[in-house]
Amino acid sequence: MKKIILSTICSVLLLNSCRSDESINTDPNVAYTTTAETVVSYAQKGLSDYVNTPSVNENNFRLTMQYWQETTYVNESNYDFVNRNVSNNIWTSNYVDVLNNLNQAKKLIEAYSPTPAEFSSWQVKKKNQLAIVDLMMVFTYQNIVDTFGNIPYTQALQLESIPLPAYDDGAAIYSSLITRARADVQALSSGDSFGEGDYYYKGDVTKWKKFGNSLLLKLGIAIADSNNSLAQAAVTEAISGGVFTSIADNCQLPYQTASPNYNPIYDALVASGRDDYIAAAPFVNFLLENSDPRISSYYQLNEDDEYVGQEVGQPGEVDVFSRIGTFAEQPDFPGVILNYTEVAFYLAEAAARWGISDAATAYNNAVLASLSEWNVSAEDATAYLTAHPYNVSNWKESIGLQAWAAFFNQGQTSWNFYRRLDYPVLVAPTTAAPEANKTVPTRMTYPVREQSVNRTNWSTASNAIGGDFLYTKLFWDKF
Structure with a gap:
């Protein structure tokens, strides 16, 4: 290449x-x-x-x-976007x-x-x-x-x-x-x-x-x-x-291992030599409460061998709180534009809205696509899906929460699902900028x-x- x-x-x-x-x-x-x-x-x-x-x-x-939290300068975690x-x-x-x-x-x-x-x-x-x-x-x-x-x-x-x-x-x-x-x-x-x-x-x-x-x-x-x-x-x-029908269809950029062509996540978290990001508490707690096997891919254990996130909007020390997962330390980690997991979730939503296919099956396919993307074993994936079945009476919650769980590394995609489906229920920090109107x-x-x-x-x-x-x-x- x-x-x-x-x-x-x-x-x-x-x-x-x-x-x-x-x-x-x-x-x-x-x-x-x-x-x-x-x-x-x-x-x-x-x-x-x-x-x-x-x-x-x-x-x-x-x-x-609320996947990531800043360690020192917390303006953007508090929705102050004008500063920069x-x-x-x-x-x-x-x-x-x-x-x-x-x-x-x-x-x-x-x-x-x-x-x-x-x-x-x-x-x-x-x-x-x-x-x-x-x-x-x-x-x-x-x-x-x-x-x-x-x-x-x-x-x-x-x-x-x-x-x-x-x-x-x-x-x-x-x-x-x-x-x-x-x-x-x-x-x-x-x-x-x-x-x-x-x-x-x-x-x-x-x-x-x-x-x-x-x-x-x-x-x-x-x-x-x-x-x-x-x-x-x-x-x-x-x-x-x-x-898209599989990960082979993913639209992504194959980054390289050398500067300036490595993944910008690696650039920000490793090459920069800075420690600017840690886990955010709302998402870490959600993963823990739901025994989500992706947590070990998304985050690293802290100094006490625990997954711990900081309160949104507050600074926090690296290693007291969990670092971002080791995938971020791979300079050639692919840059996703549009992938199979995202498409599978759209298909699940289409099935729920219009009955285009069986909604429960489409939901299962979407959740399994994400679990596979993050290298969860088939046994653990089956167990997770069994514990989190499709809820036909509140499909927006089912799909919205699982989309939040899936799009840890696709922030805007996750934001779109959140605004459209109104799940998860996120709370602004008490320290949020006045412009956010709480x-x-x-x-x-x-x-x-x-x-x-x-x-x-x-x-x-x-x-x-x-x-x-x-x-x-x-x-x-x-x-």
Whole structure:
């Protein structure tokens, strides 16, 4: 596998859709003739780094979901996200490092002139490449909507002509993303795509098709409470088309053992030489109360050979409280984008909501997928499932609690389940920032930079969603 680190030719693409500094577009040291494969590689690593990093500067969802707790500086555990401009960094990571690069890749693909030897197969390859790029854009836009609500969409990524883009309605964006995902899946056909330039699937179009259907499933489930008919139609189509069926289908980045291409979790917990994180009490206690065998994967024993978490929002000493599990000490631990466990939980929710399949069986499959992912033995997995059967009378609690147990290392995924199903029941720390209004955040506030640079559009969007607050509910978060 070629190295993930890329040359500075990609720096041309790091353009925030809301910046108005035109000098950024005329960097004399930047090459404008890179290949689409190179740009896609860069965007894939950027996406994986953002989704998987535990950096308090941009991805605090493990803290929000009370899996992790900070040891010394507990601002983010208390929902003070302004101190480090967290929203600005989320915005930049997604719009700049990922979406603008993918948009540039589209332009390069459209502009490419095939050689005579390539000509006969180019049209199929071009369609595959464009569909793959667009699926990654759909995935990224969904993440941003799920984080903020209304966001720039139709006017985004057009810095030169629209430096200050308007915000689109989140529900309308979702409808568009579903349409795009459907079209992308239909466009994929047998043939070449990106080859080794595709770090996720090595250009395997069959796997990208499964990814596309699984993404369509994810989009549909997300809006089940806000647009039931569209949600069910998307989910039914996705399942019929073929979603993930095993870990072999996982979409993930295979990190390497050397800097700068190791997993960002390893970077934060090991390579940095810092001890910034320990276990959080609510989740540790939940695992202990339920005799969950995954606890030994998620956490390490403390100095007294016990699993102990610290109270949320309070500092704590390493080794007095449990460290994060040894998986975090593996520099090449894969970076998950979308995996089989997540898809299995969507299938369980679809079965519970619409009777698409037997709900108890789908629930069992989802729980077993997570247990297998974390190397729990078949015997222990069976025992755990027997002790935690599907509760048909309160399926949201059954699936919600087991999703919390499963997505220890997928913070935003867990946050989405929590907001949609209202389980687990999380309590904000008494020390939480006033901006949280004594609640666990249900969205991130817009970047401060948007308030100052794109103020008119920011104000309109804020009013449309009910206020730019941490406790404002997204359009799909109905209950």
